[in-house]
Amino acid sequence: MAYSFDPKDDVETQWQKWQDSGLEFENIDTDKLRERTIEELTYVSQMDVREYTLFQKWCEVQDKYPSVVVNDLWEGESLVLKDEDQRRAIQEVKTNIWHPNDVEEYLALEPELVYANKQDDLPELWNCIRTFSSTMKNNANIGRNLNFIVKDKITKKYLGVICISSDFLDLTPRDKYIGWDRELKTKKMINHSAIGSTIVPLQPLGFNYVGGKLLALLCLSDDVQEKWKELYGDILAAVTTTSLYGKTKAGGLSQYDNLDYWQSMGFTAGSVSFEPLKETRYMIREWLKTNHTRKYFDWYVAKKPSGQPHKRDHKNRSLQFVYSQLNIPKELIKSEHARGIYWSPLYAETCEFLRGEHDGKNMKKCFDSSVNDLSNIWKQKHAKPRIKQLVKKGRVSDESLFYDNLAIMTWEQTKESYLPQVGR
Numbered sequence: 001m002a003y004s005f006d007p008k009d010d011v012e013t014q015w016q017k018w019q020d021s022g023l024e025f026e027n028i029d030t031d032k033l034r035e036r037t038i039e040e041l042t043y044v045s046q047m048d049v050r051e052y053t054l055f056q057k058w059c060e061v062q063d064k065y066p067s068v069v070v071n072d073l074w075e076g077e078s079l080v081l082k083d084e085d086q087r088r089a090i091q092e093v094k095t096n097i098w099h100p101n102d103v104e105e106y107l108a109l110e111p112e113l114v115y116a117n118k119q120d121d122l123p124e125l126w127n128c129i130r131t132f133s134s135t136m137k138n139n140a141n142i143g144r145n146l147n148f149i150v151k152d153k154i155t156k157k158y159l160g161v162i163c164i165s166s167d168f169l170d171l172t173p174r175d176k177y178i179g180w181d182r183e184l185k186t187k188k189m190i191n192h193s194a195i196g197s198t199i200v201p202l203q204p205l206g207f208n209y210v211g212g213k214l215l216a217l218l219c220l221s222d223d224v225q226e227k228w229k230e231l232y233g234d235i236l237a238a239v240t241t242t243s244l245y246g247k248t249k250a251g252g253l254s255q256y257d258n259l260d261y262w263q264s265m266g267f268t269a270g271s272v273s274f275e276p277l278k279e280t281r282y283m284i285r286e287w288l289k290t291n292h293t294r295k296y297f298d299w300y301v302a303k304k305p306s307g308q309p310h311k312r313d314h315k316n317r318s319l320q321f322v323y324s325q326l327n328i329p330k331e332l333i334k335s336e337h338a339r340g341i342y343w344s345p346l347y348a349e350t351c352e353f354l355r356g357e358h359d360g361k362n363m364k365k366c367f368d369s370s371v372n373d374l375s376n377i378w379k380q381k382h383a384k385p386r387i388k389q390l391v392k393k394g395r396v397s398d399e400s401l402f403y404d405n406l407a408i409m410t411w412e413q414t415k416e417s418y419l420p421q422v423g424r
Contacts, residue, residue, distance in 0.1 A: 007305045014302055015294070028287040034326040037284070040276040041332040050422040051415065052274070053244075056137040058414045061406040063278055064131070081407055089121065089128040090404050097202050097400055098157035103391060106209050106383050110153040111375050113162075113223045115146065125149060129161045132403045134200040135422045136244060141165040141197050142309055146227055150215060159205055160215050163198035164224055166190075167240050169312065173266035174240060174343050178351050189354045191234045196241035199255075203401040208390060209383040212255040216241065217374040220261055220344050225369065235360050237350045242268060243340035256342040260377055261367055263345075267338035273316060274333060284322050295321065 003021035005014065044052055068082045081087045100106065116126040126147045131138045143166030150159040167190055175185070196219040201211030218224070219239055228236040241262075243254035256262045275281065289296040299318045302310035311317065323333055345351065347363040368374075390396045401421060406414055 003301075005303055005307070007303075007307065011298075011302050011310055015297055018297060018301055023293075025290040026286040028283050028290065030287065030291075030326070033280075033283055033287055034328070036280055037276050037323075037326060037328060038332065040280055041274050041328065044274045045332045051419060053137070054135050054415065054419055054422050055411065056275075057135050057403070058406050058409075058411055059277065060137050061131065061403070065404075065407040067408050085124065086128075089124045090132070093125060093128050093132070093158060094400070094402055094404070096157050097402070098152055098155065098159050098205055099400070103208075103387050103396060106205075106387065107379060108154065109159070109375070109379075111159060111214065111218065111371060112151055112153040113148040113218060113221065113371065114151055115227060116149050116161075122149065123147070126161055129158060129202065130163075130198055130200060132406075133160065133202050133401070135403065135418065136200075138198075142312065142314075144194070144228075144232060145197075146194075146224065146231070147198075148218075148224070150218060158202055160201035160211060161198060162196060162200070162215050162219055164194045164219060164228065164239070165197040167193040167195045171240065171265070171268065171341055173341055177265060177343070178354050180354060181356075184356050185354070189356065191232065192237045192354060192360075194228065194236055194239050196239055199241065203399055204397045207397045207399075208387055210255065210378075210386045211383075213259050213382045214375065214378040216256060216259060216262065217378055218371060220346060220369055221371045221374055222369050223371060225346065235353075235363075237346055237353050237360075237363075239344045239346070241342050243342070254340050254342075256340065260381065261344050262342045265341040265343050267340055273319070275319065281319075284319065288318060288322055292321075292325075 003018045006017075009017065044055060047055060065086055066082045067080060081090070098109075114122070116122040126149055127138065129149065141163065144164075145166075146164040148162050148164075150162065151157065152159060169186065169190060170182075175182075180189070196216065199212060199215045199219060201215055205211035205214075219241070224239075225236045228234065241256065243256060257264065276284070285296070285300065288299075295318070299309075299311050299314035304310055320333070345366055346369065347353065348366055349358045349363045350366075352358040353360050353363065387396070403418065406418075409417070
C-alpha cells in the first residue's frame with residue numbers, strides 16, 4: 001500500500017504509516033559509493049566559484065533539457081531538444097526578449113510584474129527565462145515562492161524574472177541590526193520577511209542598462225507586497241537578498257551596492273557546498289534510506305500540516321550527514337565563499353514590528369513602492385548614466401546571452417564559450 005500524506009497526522013503518525021506502507025530498499029555498496037563521491041567531489045573542488053557555477057548550470061541544462069540526434073536530408077545529423085513543449089517555450093522567449101533599436105528606448109519602458117501562477121504556460125516560461133538567462137543554477141526553493149515575469153507593458157517584451165521566497169532563518173549581521181530574538185523570529189516573525197532569491201534580467205537590458213537594479217527595486221514593489229499578503233496572509237515588512245559572488249567579485253561591488261532602499265549588511269559566514277553528480281546524489285539518498293531510515297524519513301518524507309518539508313534545508317543537511325558517515329575529506333566538501341547581505345525595510349517601524357514591539361497597524365512606508373516610481377528611479381539614477389558611459393566608450397552590447405545551446409554542448413565547449421560571461 002503506497003504511503004499518502006495526511007495533513008492531520010503529526011510526524012510520529014506519519015512515520016508509522018510510512019513504515020507500514022511496504023518500503024523497498026536498494027542495496028548501495030558503501031565503499032563504492034564513497035569512492036565515487038570522492039572522485040566527483042575532487043573534480044569539482046578544484047574549480048573556483050565561477051567555474052563551479054557554470055558547471056552546475058551545464059549539468060542542470062543537460063539534465064532538464066535532454067537532446068536527441070536527428071537526421072536531416074540537407075543538414076545531416078544534429079542535436080535538438082527532445083521535448084517539443086520546451087522547444088516552443090524557448091522559441092517564445094527568444095523571439096520576445098526586449099531588444100531596443102535605439103539606446104534611448106529604455107525611457108519608454110513601462111515594466112509590469114506578471115505573477116507566474118499555474119495557469120496557462122506561465123510557469124514553463126518563467127523557468128525557461130530563469131534557466132537560460134543566468135549562469136546560476138535554477139534551484140527550486142522550499143517554502144513560499146512568488147514567481148514573477150517582468151515584461152514591458154507596451155511592447156509585451158520580456159525584461160527578466162524575479163522570485164520572492166521564504167527568507168533565510170539565520171543571517172547574523174541582519175539579525176543583529178534588527179535586534180531579533182531567535183525564538184520570536186522562528187515561531188512567527190520570519191513570515192513577515194522574504195528574500196529575493198531570483199533577480200535575473202535578460203540581456204542586453206542587464207549589461208547595457210543595469211537591468212538587475214531595476215528587478216531588485218521591483219522586489220520591493222506594491223505588487224510583491226500585495227501578492228504576499230493575498231497568498232500568505234502576512235504583512236511583508238522587509239526583503240533580504242545576497243550577492244552572487246561577494247568578496248570574490250572583481251572590484252568588490254555587486255548590483256545592490258549604491259542601490260536605493262537596499263542597505264548593505266556585511267557578509268555571510270557561509271560557504272559553497274560542492275555536490276556530486278545527479279546519479280550519485282540519488283545513490284546517496286538510497287544509501288541514507290537503507291542505513292539511516294529515520295533520518296531519511298525526517299528529511300525527505302515528513303511534512304508540516306501545510307505540506308512543506310518538516311525539516312528546513314533538508315537536502316544540504318542530509319548531504320553533510322552522509323559525507324560525515326562516509327568519511328569524505330572536509331577539503332572536498334566546501335569552499336569558503338562569503339556573499340554580501342543586503343536588506344530593505346519597507347516600513348519606518350519594520351524593526352520594531354519584527355521584534356514584536358509594534359502591532360503592524362498604521363505603519364508608515366519608507367518610500368514610494370509603486371512600480372512606476374521604482375522604475376523611474378532606475379531609469380534616471382542607474383540606466384541613464386550607464387548607457388551614456390557605454391556609448392561614450394563604444395561598449396554597448398548587442399548580445400542576448402541566452403544559454404539554451406548548453407543543451408547540445410559538451411562541458412569543454414561550454415567552459416570555452418561562456419566562462420568569461422559568468423555573473424552577467
